[in-house]
Amino acid sequence: MITKRLAAIAALATLAPLTLAACGGSTSGSAGGSSSATVDSLKVLDYYTDEPGKTQIGDMLTACGTSIGVPKIDREVVPGPTLIQKVLQQASSKSLPDVLMLDNPDIQQIADTGALAPLGDYGITADGYAPGPVAAATSGGKLYGLQPGANTIAIFYRKDVLAKAGVKPPTTWAELRTDAKKLTVGKQYGFAFNATADYEGAWQFLPPMWSNGGDETDLKSPQVAGALQLWKDLVDDGSASKSVVNWKQSDVNDQFIAGNAAMMLNGPWQEPALDKANVDYGVVPFPVDQAGQTSVAPLGGEAWTVPMTGDQARMSKAAELVRCMNSDANQLLRAKQGGLVPTKLALASQFKQEVPAMAGFTDAVAGARARTGKLGATWPDTAKIIYTGVQLVLTGQAAPADAMAKAGA
Amino acid sequence: MSDTKTLTSATPRTTPAPAPVRSRRSGSRRLEELTKVLFVVPAALAIVALFGYPVVKNVVMGFQDYGLKTFFTGQAPFVGLSNYLAVVSDDVFSKAVVNTALFTLGSIVGQFVIGMLLALFFHRSFPLNGVLRALFLLPWLLPLIVGSAAWRAILEQDSGILNVTLENLGVISTPVPWLTSPQVALVAIILVNVWLGIPFNLTLLYSGLQDIPDELYEAGALDGATGWKAFWSITWPNLRAVVSVVLMLGVIYTLKVLDIILGLTQGGPANATQTIALQSYQRSFVEFKFGQGAALSNILIVISLVFAVIYLRANRRQVDE
Numbered sequence: 073m074i075t076k077r078l079a080a081i082a083a084l085a086t087l088a089p090l091t092l093a094a095c096g097g098s099t100s101g102s103a104g105g106s107s108s109a110t111v112d113s114l115k116v117l118d119y120y121t122d123e124p125g126k127t128q129i130g131d132m133l134t135a136c137g138t139s140i141g142v143p144k145i146d147r148e149v150v151p152g153p154t155l156i157q158k159v160l161q162q163a164s165s166k167s168l169p170d171v172l173m174l175d176n177p178d179i180q181q182i183a184d185t186g187a188l189a190p191l192g193d194y195g196i197t198a199d200g201y202a203p204g205p206v207a208a209a210t211s212g213g214k215l216y217g218l219q220p221g222a223n224t225i226a227i228f229y230r231k232d233v234l235a236k237a238g239v240k241p242p243t244t245w246a247e248l249r250t251d252a253k254k255l256t257v258g259k260q261y262g263f264a265f266n267a268t269a270d271y272e273g274a275w276q277f278l279p280p281m282w283s284n285g286g287d288e289t290d291l292k293s294p295q296v297a298g299a300l301q302l303w304k305d306l307v308d309d310g311s312a313s314k315s316v317v318n319w320k321q322s323d324v325n326d327q328f329i330a331g332n333a334a335m336m337l338n339g340p341w342q343e344p345a346l347d348k349a350n351v352d353y354g355v356v357p358f359p360v361d362q363a364g365q366t367s368v369a370p371l372g373g374e375a376w377t378v379p380m381t382g383d384q385a386r387m388s389k390a391a392e393l394v395r396c397m398n399s400d401a402n403q404l405l406r407a408k409q410g411g412l413v414p415t416k417l418a419l420a421s422q423f424k425q426e427v428p429a430m431a432g433f434t435d436a437v438a439g440a441r442a443r444t445g446k447l448g449a450t451w452p453d454t455a456k457i458i459y460t461g462v463q464l465v466l467t468g469q470a471a472p473a474d475a476m477a478k479a480g481a
Numbered sequence: 482m483s484d485t486k487t488l489t490s491a492t493p494r495t496t497p498a499p500a501p502v503r504s505r506r507s508g509s510r511r512l513e514e515l516t517k518v519l520f521v522v523p524a525a526l527a528i529v530a531l532f533g534y535p536v537v538k539n540v541v542m543g544f545q546d547y548g549l550k551t552f553f554t555g556q557a558p559f560v561g562l563s564n565y566l567a568v569v570s571d572d573v574f575s576k577a578v579v580n581t582a583l584f585t586l587g588s589i590v591g592q593f594v595i596g597m598l599l600a601l602f603f604h605r606s607f608p609l610n611g612v613l614r615a616l617f618l619l620p621w622l623l624p625l626i627v628g629s630a631a632w633r634a635i636l637e638q639d640s641g642i643l644n645v646t647l648e649n650l651g652v653i654s655t656p657v658p659w660l661t662s663p664q665v666a667l668v669a670i671i672l673v674n675v676w677l678g679i680p681f682n683l684t685l686l687y688s689g690l691q692d693i694p695d696e697l698y699e700a701g702a703l704d705g706a707t708g709w710k711a712f713w714s715i716t717w718p719n720l721r722a723v724v725s726v727v728l729m730l731g732v733i734y735t736l737k738v739l740d741i742i743l744g745l746t747q748g749g750p751a752n753a754t755q756t757i758a759l760q761s762y763q764r765s766f767v768e769f770k771f772g773q774g775a776a777l778s779n780i781l782i783v784i785s786l787v788f789a790v791i792y793l794r795a796n797r798r799q800v801d802e
Contacts, residue, residue: 157766163552181769185550259640269749270767314661315638317750332640452768463751467663480572 111389113144117159118173118374119152128409136396142389156182163187168379170390175374176208176219176442177271181449182377183216189378190214194391204371205415208442211449217375218398221412222437224369225279227359228328228342229335231352233260237334241356245280245302248359252311255334262311264324264333267303267462272321274455275370275443276337277303277462279358282368282441288454289446291461291481298361300465300472307466317466328353339372340411340433355432371440373412413437457481536782542775549769557772564776568760577755584671584756585735591675592731596682601712603683604690614687621680629744632673636660636745660746663753670754673741678734682727689723690716722796729792733785757781 114137120129130147137145148169150158156178162168163185174182182188191197191214198206198215202222209217227248229241237255242248252262266276277299281288286296306312313319319327321338328336329349337358346353357367376394378387396402403414407423413434414423424434444451460479464470470478543564545557568574603614620628635643636659644656659669697715701707706714739758742748748755748763757777765774
């Protein structure tokens with residue numbers, strides 16, 4: 073009898089942790105709800121996981137915090153691909169950060185859910201900014217994010233290799249093809265780009281597509297087909313590896329560093345790796361098909377936003393932090409540190425003088441086009457069609473003229 | 482417990498015992514029942530929380546417009562079958578179904594045959610047996626992300642070590658486009674998955690082999706059953722229970738394989754390696770259409786259930802025999 077009672081107690085005891093855990097779960101929801109006049113800390117979420125950027129951003133956040141009277145910044149850094157998932161988790165548990173960094177093509181999608189506060193409520197405008205970053209951060213006529221620095225992709229070339237072959241960096245597609253062919257020797261391909269089955273592959277197709285007058289709202293146009301033809305020609309000529317359908321931008325950079333590619337399409341965030349490997353490289357904007365066209369580059373870079381946390385005092389301090397991160401001094405500092413271009417047009421000429429190496433990118437960013445500028449939150453659906461179309465062409469499954477239709481356009 | 486007690490406990494059915502005794506006895510029985518229930522409750526709660534809730538939630542999500550907005554507003558309106566219609570009417574779906582079938586079949590056949598041969602090989606005793614067998618477990622120890630990154634480098638068309646080796650051996654004259662040709666990519670991915678699945682098959686089949694008593698082989702040898710004959714009439718029948726578990730788990734594990742495809746091709750080139758599991762992942766975590774992702778994973782769950790039922794029925798028949 074005693075053993076039976078003991079057994080019953082033992083069984084009950086095993087239940088205890090479960091019920092305790094259940095109680096513990098219900099109390100945590102109320103955190104962050106308290107509203108006080110003084111804000112002594114702000115929660116920040118971003119994806120700058122790589123050094124030196126991680127520390128530089130951290131220092132800038134702390135300095136801004138001090139200048140607006142917030143002594144403590146609770147910063148969380150998560151890997152890029154998991155940022156949105158993290159934000160969704162936080163949204164459902166009502167624990168969104170006070171300041172949130174978002175990649176520019178994601179802003180409208182997140183803003184459309186009602187998760188972000190319009191910056192106009194805090195007197196922040198984007199006057200004097202390049203049009204690309206403003207378009208990316210605007211939804212329904214309201215501004216939701218402020219982007220201190222922008223980047224894009226352009227042609228990187230090995231100076232020594234081109235000089236040896238007597239080749240000048242290309243300014244037209246015809247030159248790109250002949251140069252790339254001339255530079256293809258032995259293991260070395262003339263050109264490398266990224267055409268993977270993901271948003272990166274779509275992003276890399278935008279320079280030829282946009283520069284040729286193609287538009288994401290009309291993917292079946294001859295201009296888009298012309299751009300597809302260029303990608304196809306480069307691979308068919310043997311000037312670019314067939315592996316481009318499986319090379320991410322980081323792989324493309326590895327090939328360039330390894331000497332397997334004389335030119336590549338890539339962004340300034342690769343420069344630390346290139347410098348570390350002592351590659352002697354130059355950068356020129358992506359060429360155009362015919363003289364008279366202008367090279368249009370896609371806008372890259374991240375913006376700072378203020379999520380709707382419900383705490384007005386904290387939200388207005390958060391807006392001050394966003395404003396500080398975008399001050400003239402911080403835009404210039406961040407641009408120099410991170411291989412970016414300031415988004416305030418007035419700063420561009422000063423920046424060009426101070427960092428002549430970035431001149432190619434500075435001009436490109438002034439005219440850079442936001443991926444979500446026309447399509448807004450539906451851009452991802454179109455991006456999927458674009459990368460599928462590119463892959464269909466490069467694997468010989470479809471002709472450039474009907475690839476986008478086959479991909480679902 | 483004494484004999485007398487056992488006897489008395491049987492009596493109440495025929496002759497009613499005095500009231501106080503009965504109440505005490507039924508009280509103790511109730512306590513006993515309660516104890517049994519209490520012991521089951523933690524496991525039941527764990528099952529409900531860890532298996533029941535996600536499955537029910539997933540089924541419900543399949544009928545909801547569950548997107549980015551839901552996380553902020555908490556609203557997920559019911560949309561009937563439109564998620565299922567959307568995913569099934571997508572051009573890629575039929576391709577994903579065929580690929581899932583080919584991938585599963587190819588992987589299982591490859592893993593099982595090689596695993597079986599290795600298990601039989603290691604069942605004989607020879608020097609360094611244990612060391613070699615441990616080495617075969619390596620794919621299991623390697624994180625899948627590392628494994629697929631390594632395979633991506635190995636299968637690289639121009640400079641990958643596999644093509645370079647094959648070219649030097651004179652097996653091929655032009656590089657094989659392992660991951661870059663829609664005709665070859667699925668085969669390459671099956672090969673990598675076979676490599677990954679060998680340790681699982683080897684380990685389970687090897688332990689199954691060890692459970693077969695040696696006497697059976699000795700008796701069989703006396704009757705002239707050696708070599709292949711011994712395999713078909715002694716090993717195979719005795720291994721059937723293990724084989725069915727290995728195959729059933731293999732099918733379910735393979736149906737949901739995601740990481741190596743993500744690491745190697747992301748479903749490309751030109752959707753050549755799309756599977757239902759990958760489609761489900763991409764809809765949920767790349768496009769944030771969680772309702773559609775749930776619909777696809779529900780389809781996958783039903784397919785897995787079909788195999789589970791086949792396994793259970795086969796198992797029952799075996800028990801009946």
